[in-house]
Amino acid sequence: MLYLIGLGLSDETDITVKGLEIVRKAARVYLENYTAILLVETKVLEEYYGRPVIVADREMVESDSDSILKGAETEDVAFLVVGDPYGATTHTDLTIRARELSIPTTCIPNASIMSAIGAAGLQLYNYGQTVSMVFFTDSWKPTSFYDRVKENRTIGLHTLVLLDIKVKEQSLENMARGRLIYEPPRYMTVGQCAEQMLESEEIRGENAYGPESLAVGAARVGAKGETFVSGTLKELAEGADEVLGGPLHSLVLLGRRTHELEHVFVREFALDKGRWDEVWKRDYEGRT
Amino acid sequence: MLYLIGLGLSDETDITVKGLEIVRKAARVYLENYTAILLVETKVLEEYYGRPVIVADREMVESDSDSILKGAETEDVAFLVVGDPYGATTHTDLTIRARELSIPTTCIPNASIMSAIGAAGLQLYNYGQTVSMVFFTDSWKPTSFYDRVKENRTIGLHTLVLLDIKVKEQSLENMARGRLIYEPPRYMTVGQCAEQMLESEEIRGENAYGPESLAVGAARVGAKGETFVSGTLKELAEGADEVLGGPLHSLVLLGRRTHELEHVFVREFALDKGRWDEVWKRDYEGRT
Known part of the structure; x- marks a missing residue:
């Protein structure tokens, strides 16, 4: 499953309880950090989640999305987005790509500006x-x-x-x-x-x-x-x-x-x- | 402090970690349940929070807001709103009333439809x-x-x-x-x-x-x-x-x-x- 998880707007505690539970169990955790940013550093997130976070830049998300989706047919991949996941076009794109690969997706919404x-x-x-x-x-x-x-x-x-x-x-x-x-x-x-x-x-x-x-x-x-x-x-x-x-x-x-x-x-x-x-x-x- | 806390859209785990921490410590917890509803019962929220939840209907919020704000100069009152707190006019009204009484307010945003x-x-x-x-x-x-x-x-x-x-x-x-x-x-x-x-x-x-x-x-x-x-x-x-x-x-x-x-x-x-x-x-x- 590909989880698109909204992080809200400010710090590590703005994630929803539901989102946090998924992050803590996911096989891999990506953070999209180019369309918007949180007010805390990535390492703060890593400590809070107790998990390594892979920073996904525009190039990775737009040209190498298959590396993000790899194995998501059988394991859970968490893709973290500042604000709400569907605020930016890029993430619609990622969902469409997942569909093409028959990977199910779930969106965990959060506050958007x-x-x-x-x-x-x-x-x-x-x-x-x-x-x-x-x-x-x-x-x-x-x-x-x-x-x-x-x-x-x-x-x-x-x-x-x-x-x-x-x-x-x-x-x-x-x-x-x-x-x-x-x-x-x-x-x-x-x-x-x-x-x-x-x-x-x-x-x-x-x-x-x-x-x-x-x-x-x-x-x-x-x-x-x-x-x-x-x-x-x-x-x-x-x-x-x-x-x-x-x-x-x-x-x-x-x-x-x-x-x-x-x-x-x-x-x-x-x-x-x-x-x-x-x-x-x-x-x-x-x-x- | 009056906390306006968004609950998100679906169930008890859609609250943010930040919101949940405030709810668990607040002196009183109100739930506004007439402009929108969650997909779970109030008692599910009470069990999850470990706190009693006072259901605030339209009449209470619009005509008796001072009972909600009572004591909020010195203690924390949590006012829970399905979705994002400022989605509906009513809550702007409550904030203005709090201002008049010199009660500070904080909004914890969440997903809105x-x-x-x-x-x-x-x-x-x-x-x-x-x-x-x-x-x-x-x-x-x-x-x-x-x-x-x-x-x-x-x-x-x-x-x-x-x-x-x-x-x-x-x-x-x-x-x-x-x-x-x-x-x-x-x-x-x-x-x-x-x-x-x-x-x-x-x-x-x-x-x-x-x-x-x-x-x-x-x-x-x-x-x-x-x-x-x-x-x-x-x-x-x-x-x-x-x-x-x-x-x-x-x-x-x-x-x-x-x-x-x-x-x-x-x-x-x-x-x-x-x-x-x-x-x-x-x-x-x-x-x-």
Whole structure:
């Protein structure tokens, strides 16, 4: 059996009891650590499980999945995924491959940022499609996310923006010389995201949102130091990171279809409550 | 401290290790069991936790939350929620009340149907807003969900439809006579939902979808007997329930913005693969 096991969002104790029992008995344990990361090191997991954990990078999962699936017809293989196993396309792929090999699969779900973001106080029912924001470079500023945000905003919905993480990346020079030296990991912050969103609005100019659109920044959702901060995109670009601290960050752009209860909950996190109230009353209150 | 603890979707072992540790030490343990239910009885939870569990019905949570919060300034109160704690509005409300009383709160997230539905094989990124379907009666057929589905379909997105559960409902007669006698619980099935969706399309007539729109029915997501079935809405209305078996059910209506990989994954569950392929090729393949 191939078990796809969600690890939740923060540390080794966020695994479910059911998931932990399977990990402790499985023949092999893999950890997918490139689409998302936990806030603890792999060795912490190994100690907690009492089992060696094989770190599966993108190459292994996408090009060498048969090594992961080897023997899973007769023994149990645990494939651990940060968050919920089916949050990323890659894992659908692995399940399809298992099917082709007649290997049964079981999914043990867990918290995903896509539902845990509910802790920011905006109703999950009012979220539209989720988008991803990648690190812009001088020459590469992909704004395809912008179309999705615009679609959500047009019908009044909130948008969850998932922020880029760069783990195990090589510099162009090291890549060219074939040196397996990796850059330090980089995690996009809410401030960077808000800035890139404003830059994208300037590039596209379709008024999907603006510097005064309200948003919530989130850090380490589901973890001990979980922190939220709210304000206009401009305020978040300038002041969010200082409040939020270290990774992982996410951002939610508010839609106009916003309930009074959401306002009460989210204004508590405002960088500037007076400014929040002003923009809220002008652009959001009572809109449907 | 008020702990809002997600229980996940199926049984007593779906709680996270972190959540379980808190439950076992908390001064009081409440279980919210009216917005969603687990597939096991409360007494199974009590035995597993080794703790008494106070069942909190809607009335207690909405009108008597101060009894839940009593003493939480100095001791730990665990409030257990099926799925993820912030899936429903009610719990935002409880947090706001705790804030007013200066009681700190911590959320322990867990799997929600909103992300666990990823196991049906449709990418979570391609879902729009989630809607709820209530039991229609002869005189009450609320089609407000229809507008939301139409919005999602217009921009090509999938729609998760959460199905009504009726727990601890009184008959009109018993209510009128003040008799606290409750009807047996009722859980909407995928077949009933598909039928009501088709009825709603007939009432509204705006072509948000039709009898040949593709959909996936899901039963007991995240539990041992997890089952999926796919087909046109008409096929699901007629044949889904026999395949799916007992509660809880959910339905996903496909959007046209559908990846080939999603097709491969979902056609495996088709009631009639030939028919699925035919409709897929005609109405979905290659649409953006």
